Amino acid sequence: MKLTLLGSGGDSPTPMPTCDCRVCGPARERGRPHARLGNSTFVHDANAVVDAPESLWAMLNRADVRDVDYVFLSHHHVDHVGGLRVVQAIGRPEFPVADWDNVDPATVVMSETTYDRLDESLDLESEYDEMGYAEFEFLSDGETMALGNGVGVTGIGAPLEPDGPADAAMGYLFEQGGSSALISPDETTLLDCSKLPDDLDLWVRECGLFRETGAGEPILTDELWAETSERQTTFEQTVAQVRRVGPDRAILTEIEEIYRRRPDEYAKLAREYDDLNLAFGRDGMDVEV
Numbered sequence: 001m002k003l004t005l006l007g008s009g010g011d012s013p014t015p016m017p018t019c020d021c022r023v024c025g026p027a028r029e030r031g032r033p034h035a036r037l038g039n040s041t042f043v044h045d046a047n048a049v050v051d052a053p054e055s056l057w058a059m060l061n062r063a064d065v066r067d068v069d070y071v072f073l074s075h076h077h078v079d080h081v082g083g084l085r086v087v088q089a090i091g092r093p094e095f096p097v098a099d100w101d102n103v104d105p106a107t108v109v110m111s112e113t114t115y116d117r118l119d120e121s122l123d124l125e126s127e128y129d130e131m132g133y134a135e136f137e138f139l140s141d142g143e144t145m146a147l148g149n150g151v152g153v154t155g156i157g158a159p160l161e162p163d164g165p166a167d168a169a170m171g172y173l174f175e176q177g178g179s180s181a182l183i184s185p186d187e188t189t190l191l192d193c194s195k196l197p198d199d200l201d202l203w204v205r206e207c208g209l210f211r212e213t214g215a216g217e218p219i220l221t222d223e224l225w226a227e228t229s230e231r232q233t234t235f236e237q238t239v240a241q242v243r244r245v246g247p248d249r250a251i252l253t254e255i256e257e258i259y260r261r262r263p264d265e266y267a268k269l270a271r272e273y274d275d276l277n278l279a280f281g282r283d284g285m286d287v288e289v
């Protein structure tokens, strides 16, 4: 199974418009690996994209992706769905256009909870369904669906808040032949790791929040850190979850500009966790499982 990290950023891209900080400067001058667009991963054998940040239009072109059959959405937050309108481009009718419906529309897959939340914010029914731009399918926690080329995908749900629905944030476990790759783009704070297979080959997952920048400055005040780290996964929690699950390889994504860390600093940090075979992702990174 081959995967490509279309983008390894998070809530916002690097460089950030108007910012001249220690990571935005080199990102603007030199591009990748300093530059990062939104969090999205492509699974080649299934022509499947996991998550649709605003930059997905540009990332699909940059990675020369010519066919998308599926778009999987992890949760409803705008940095993961703001580029869903890209489905308009997939399977468009031939000229002369007799009907605006896409001939071969992509299938957009998500949990029922995410659909309900997005139906309000993105107006899925009238802006997508009725326009013929996409088809929608639900995948529930623990359910498996078959894709092309012998690839199967299983939804692994987690709540976004302690008493919330168990399918509010979905990770997607792709399996083909004997290999497996779990993609959990974000929101793993309340993930029950005992639901994960114990022989996982690859885990692509959020890297989590850092306390300090690469230059050792605190990113948030003590007060805001206390409040934020209660709801958001920290890097320490990510390391603990990777240690517990023990995949053969872990690749971290959702790398935020505010961490103010450069690629060489991430590489150095990863070397401290050699026993976990952990790496920080970069835009355009290809991974074979």
Ligand SMILES: [Zn+2]
Residues within 6 Å of the ligand: 015, 016, 019, 020, 021, 022, 023, 024, 025, 257
């Ligand atoms: Zn910056």
Ligand SMILES: [Zn+2]
Residues within 6 Å of the ligand: 075, 077, 186, 187
């Ligand atoms: Zn989120």
